[in-house]
Amino acid sequence: MKNYIFLLLFSTLLFSCGEEKRSSKxxxxxxxxxxxxxxxxxxxxxxxxxxxxxxxxGNIKNGPKVPLIIEANTDKGAVVIAKGNSDExxxxxxxxxxxxxxxxxxRIEENVPKGQEPRVIPMTLAPNDSVFIQTNFNxxxxxxxxxxxxxxxxxxxxxKELKKFIDWQKSVKNPEQYSQxxxxxxxxxxxxxxxxxxxxxxxxxxxNPANILLMTNLMxxxxxENYDKSHLKVLQNMHRAFEEKYPDHPMxxxxxxxxxxVEKGFDxxxxxxxxxxxxxxxxxxxxxxxxxxxxxxxxxxxxxFWASWCKPCRQENPNVVRxxxxxxxxxxxxxxxxxxxDKDRWLKAIKAxxxxxxxxxxxxxxxxxxxxxxxxxxxxxHTVLIDPEGKIIGTKLRGASLEQKLKExxxx
Numbered sequence: 001m002k003n004y005i006f007l008l009l010f011s012t013l014l015f016s017c018g019e020e021k022r023s024s025k026x027x028x029x030x031x032x033x034x035x036x037x038x039x040x041x042x043x044x045x046x047x048x049x050x051x052x053x054x055x056x057x058g059n060i061k062n063g064p065k066v067p068l069i070i071e072a073n074t075d076k077g078a079v080v081i082a083k084g085n086s087d088e089x090x091x092x093x094x095x096x097x098x099x100x101x102x103x104x105x106x107r108i109e110e111n112v113p114k115g116q117e118p119r120v121i122p123m124t125l126a127p128n129d130s131v132f133i134q135t136n137f138n139x140x141x142x143x144x145x146x147x148x149x150x151x152x153x154x155x156x157x158x159x160k161e162l163k164k165f166i167d168w169q170k171s172v173k174n175p176e177q178y179s180q181x182x183x184x185x186x187x188x189x190x191x192x193x194x195x196x197x198x199x200x201x202x203x204x205x206x207x208n209p210a211n212i213l214l215m216t217n218l219m220x221x222x223x224x225e226n227y228d229k230s231h232l233k234v235l236q237n238m239h240r241a242f243e244e245k246y247p248d249h250p251m252x253x254x255x256x257x258x259x260x261x262v263e264k265g266f267d268x269x270x271x272x273x274x275x276x277x278x279x280x281x282x283x284x285x286x287x288x289x290x291x292x293x294x295x296x297x298x299x300x301x302x303x304x305f306w307a308s309w310c311k312p313c314r315q316e317n318p319n320v321v322r323x324x325x326x327x328x329x330x331x332x333x334x335x336x337x338x339x340x341x342d343k344d345r346w347l348k349a350i351k352a353x354x355x356x357x358x359x360x361x362x363x364x365x366x367x368x369x370x371x372x373x374x375x376x377x378x379x380x381x382h383t384v385l386i387d388p389e390g391k392i393i394g395t396k397l398r399g400a401s402l403e404q405k406l407k408e409x410x411x412x
Contacts, residue, residue, distance in 0.1 A: 054129045055093065056092075056096070057091075059091050060090040065088060066092075067085050067109040068108060070096050071104060071105050071106075081098060100249060100250075101126035101209050101249070102212070104123045104125045105120050105123060106120070106133065107120040108137075120141065121140065123146075126209055132148045142159070144159060150209065157201065161194035161197045198215075202215070202218075218235055220262060224376070225269075225273075225376065229266060239252070239256050268280075269373075272392070276392045277392065280293055281335070281371060283362060285360060291359065291361050296359065297388065297389070300327075300385070302384075303375075304320060304336045305382040306336060306338060308342075308349035309345070310339075313380055319403075320355075321356070323406055341364050343364055382396065383398060383402065
């Protein structure tokens, strides 16, 4: 699904840099393709010489002789579990061997034209599952109906709600005519029925494998400003249920990590927006040593979010350097946080722009860095000025506005 409305929420700001986006033979072939990958990906597959323990059968309307792939979705990418083909009537039956419950998908093997979505449908398979799938080749992703498993009914309901939301997105003409605030409200209003369904479904059976798929919609996809904290409680209950039913399972640990991240992010956001306190930043410096924003407590600190590839950032750097030199003896310093992914380019930019202060950090994750959601910005350069107690006293300061603010503080 192309969530162009979600993408619009993170559009580039003017004068800033925005965010940059089965037979045994079949089993042996799968092993040969994946055995050189490191990894946790192997956690989803049994030894390929063992007997299959999942069966996927069904019918694809208007889909004769279609090549199909069953894949596991892992942190290392998609891993092939099994392959098969539909017959002349669109019927198919594929068997595969999986190690444990997790998120899988069935995909049509084809060259996807640019701009077209691949034909793929999700499954939350568990060992010994035998699932029957009905779908239409011409509307493969959205016409699917599952049966025969614990998770089938829950996923069917979700797919119906998702289709309604996608249909609404397609109905929006010229979304650029709306403000970000208006688009955000439209999205929240039109996904409410889907959220309600997901919450009811998870609360009714919190350990259902289907919830691995459903929980994505309860994450803060648009930041924490409009996030409903009750969603976090649903996710926490789900995690506890998975801990009871699937202790030590990699997926349980993954869910726990995601829930903990949302909890921390929401707490940081509340501190940031309501208490006006700058959230902690802890990242490696140029030498790889962990440095914290709190290490600079007692100083006025300009937190400067930038990157070597950001032209407006580089254009602003001479002004930042000038003001640093003017006030560095006045209890003022700079904590530079780079959204670079290439360490060499980051270090060369520091040297080229003569950024002479000591406090440079980056986790080299680019826009995937947690600081982006924590500090609620979608364009750089972005600055946050804090006082000696860590209280935020200014944001988005640059050029003349930054100079004027520092004059007010230091009297010169």
